[in-house]
Each structure stands twice: as structure tokens, then as C-alpha cells.
Amino acid sequence: SQKIEQNSEALNIQEGKTATLTCNYTNYSPAYLQWYRQDPGRGPVFLLLIRENEKEKRKERLKVTFDTTLKQSLFHITASQPADSATYLCALGGSTLGRLYFGRGTQLTVWP
Amino acid sequence: DGGITQSPKYLFRKEGQNVTLSCEQNLNHDAMYWYRQDPGQGLRLIYYSQIVNDFQKGDIAEGYSVSREKKESFPLTVTSAQKNPTAFYLCASSIGGHNSPLHFGNGTRLTVT
Numbered sequence: 001s002q003k004i005e006q007n008s009e010a011l012n013i014q015e016g017k018t019a020t021l022t023c024n025y026t027n028y029s030p031a032y033l034q035w036y037r038q039d040p041g042r043g044p045v046f047l048l049l050i051r052e053n054e055k056e057k058r059k060e061r062l063k064v065t066f067d068t069t070l071k072q073s074l075f076h077i078t079a080s081q082p083a084d085s086a087t088y089l090c091a092l093g094g095s096t097l098g099r100l101y102f103g104r105g106t107q108l109t110v111w112p
Numbered sequence: 113d114g115g116i117t118q119s120p121k122y123l124f125r126k127e128g129q130n131v132t133l134s135c136e137q138n139l140n141h142d143a144m145y146w147y148r149q150d151p152g153q154g155l156r157l158i159y160y161s162q163i164v165n166d167f168q169k170g171d172i173a174e175g176y177s178v179s180r181e182k183k184e185s186f187p188l189t190v191t192s193a194q195k196n197p198t199a200f201y202l203c204a205s206s207i208g209g210h211n212s213p214l215h216f217g218n219g220t221r222l223t224v225t
Contacts (some may be wrong), residue, residue, distance in 0.1 A: 006155070032211050043116075043202050043216030044155075050213075089155070095210045099170075102147075102155040 002027040004103040006090060012109045013080060021075040021106045023090035026103065033073045033095030038105065046061045047091055048075075052094075080110045114139045118203050118217035125197075125224050133188045133220045135203035141215070142208040144186035147221075148172060151198045158201075161186055162208060190222065197224045 007022040023033065032051045036044035050057045050066045051071065057064045063076040077084050087105040117136045121125065125131045141187040143162045145153040157170030175194025180186055186205075190197045202219045207211035 007153070035213075041221075042218045043118075043169060043204070043215070044214070046213035049211065050211060093210055098210070099157065099160065100214065104152065104154040 002101070003092065004028070004092060004101060006088075006103040006106045009104070010107045010109065012111065014084065015081060015110055015112050017080055019077040019080045019084065019108055019110070021088050021090075021108065023073040023075070025071050025092055028071075028092050029094070029096055031090075031096070032091035033064075034091045034093065034100065035062075035064060035073075035075050036091065038089060044083040044089055047088075075105055077108075080108075082110050084112055085109050116203055116205055116215055116217035118201075118220050120220060121218070121223045123220055125222070127224055128192045129224075130189055130191050131197075131222065131224075133184045133190065133201055133216060133222070135188065136184055137186075137203075137215075138184060138206045139205055139215060140183070140201075140221045141205035142183070143212070144180065145204040145206075146170075146177065146178065146186070146188045147202040148175070149202060153204065155206065158188065190224075197222060 003026045034049045035047045039046040048064050050064045061078045065074045076106045087107045089105045090103045091100045093100045119134045145160040146158040156172050161167035161176040177189045203217045204214040206214050
């Protein structure tokens, strides 16, 4: 069956450290992967998109990797801050999929 | 400012009543979507529309209905046939195409008792 798994439901790290979130998938062949941030009681906000032919993408303190052999994407937040505390969702997409498929999300807490 | 507006933020209904959730966008996006989010679960697609006057069922369409009479509007009706309607409902839009990022509204939390 098709699955999208995001590492542990909750991740707690100290301010200033690098947070690493994982998104693993099985039985999908996505052409791209998107990451979203969701704050409590609000809708997700798009952060980054990475295509299957891209190994890495960066945006300010964010870095995303995409390994189609391992069927995994890693999402890094460097120099994390308490304001980065939120739930982060990965989503797979592509023409063969027809639409986006979302993981359950990882709740990140950055403590001072 | 462009964006997606969902109203109301909180909605309470009695079991057996139909209820319609509003979603309006002024982003000039062609595609619109409805998702349901439950605690501990990912976003599940209810319905989506890629163009006016056309829409398709998602993964959990049973007990829901939609219309897309205008580009800006994509209302969702939760019918009495939906067995577990209490949830957080999210509307989204995109310019269309398979890799387009979604722009989400801030959701409607529906409670049915």
C-alpha cells in the first residue's frame, strides 16, 4: 500500500540547533515534493518545493534534500528559533499522481 | 491583499442538519480544493475543482457535496449522510498544474452534536 511517513510525531530541540525532519514514502513515484508549515488553528503555508532531479534546495535557514533512491526527503532548519515551532507537513506530487498526497506532519518544538 | 477566506471560523450544528462551509479566493486561481484534517491524521482530500463548473471527488467524498459556479468560490456542503462530520476543514487554491503550491485558508472548525 502507499504510505507517507514523517518521523516521530513530535520533535523537541534546543534553540540554535539544527532541526532535521524526515519524510519517507513507499509505493509512490513523485516528480516533486513540497514542504508546508502549519501553526495551530491555521492553514498550512507553503515553504519549499524540490523536484526529483534536484538533490538539494535552500531558502534562508531552510534546506531540503530529495533522494528518490532512498524514497526520502530531509527538511533542515538551521539555527532554529522558538518561532520555528510548528507542525511541518510534506506532500508528494507529480503528473502520475495527479494530485498532492500529504503526510501526517511532524510537530517541532524549539525551546530556549 | 490576495488570499483565501473561509467562513465562519467555528461552526456548530445539530446532527442531521446539512451545513455549508464558505471558501472564497481572490488570487485568480483556477484550481480549488477541500481537505479535512483530523488529529493525528494527514490532510485528506474531499473534492477538488480544476476549472469552473467542473469538480472531482477526492479520497473521502462520501457525505459531502460541492459546487463551482464561479472561479472565486468553492462552497462545501456537509450533509447529514456524513457519519463523522466533526473536523477541521481546509480550503485551498492553486494556479493549477501538478506542481503548483497550494494556498490555504485558515480553516473552519465544524462541531456536530
